[in-house]
Amino acid sequence: MCHSQARASRRSEVRRGQAGFTLLELMVVVAIIAILAGAAYPRYMDAVGEARLADGRSALMALAGRLERCRTSTHSYVDCIDSPTPSEAGHYRITATLSPTEYRLTATHEGEARGMAMARFQQAFTLLEALVALLVLSVGLLGMASVQLESLRGAHVGYQRGLxxxxxxxxVELLWSRLEAGRCPGLGAEEADWEARWRARIPGLQGRVEPAGDDCTYVVTLEWQASRLVDEGETSFVYTTRLPGEFP
Structure with a gap:
């Protein structure tokens, strides 16, 4: 009568947990960066817009001052300034409607102020959508990769434990072949040959066959290093069997 006992090393589970946690940290950092960028970009564009508006207001005030000084000396606004006139930073084009007694100044954004404001809103909204989509895609790909990796790891571990x-x-068959007249056998030199033969199929295999007690019970212990598919650490397999016989 024989029965088998299997045990797996806990070191592999710890290493897999650490690797997954590091990748999770990376995804959390990506998510935080995406949220911060999505929140900061619209405010940045608003600040740029305010700076351009300041350029337009400054140009209007400067031209108004020139017109007032000109009227003081010529008693008319006509021909006091050129129209159109660009602002100092070039963001606006100032057009003037002049008459001897009054004037009208109009600042027009080079890209049309309202159109640019709408474009800024659309760009910020599109960027936020892209960041959210990237985050969702990353999480989805991470989940798919994790499931696929776990499936491959399980198949690989199952294959090696089957071997x-x-x-x-x-x-055990070698032990049975050496059983004589009810006397418990030993493998002797055949144990090294057996280990070398199976090491060709199980990388890093270290096997030993040891007696346990006086009732012809043997414990077959196999330990091996997992392949590079998954970092599983050392894995072991223990098989216990009992033959009909006694130790001399």
């Missing part, structure tokens, strides 16, 4: 079970059964 370990076959290697343990092979060691």
């Amino acid at each position: 370990a079970s076959l290697a343990a059964q092979d060691a």
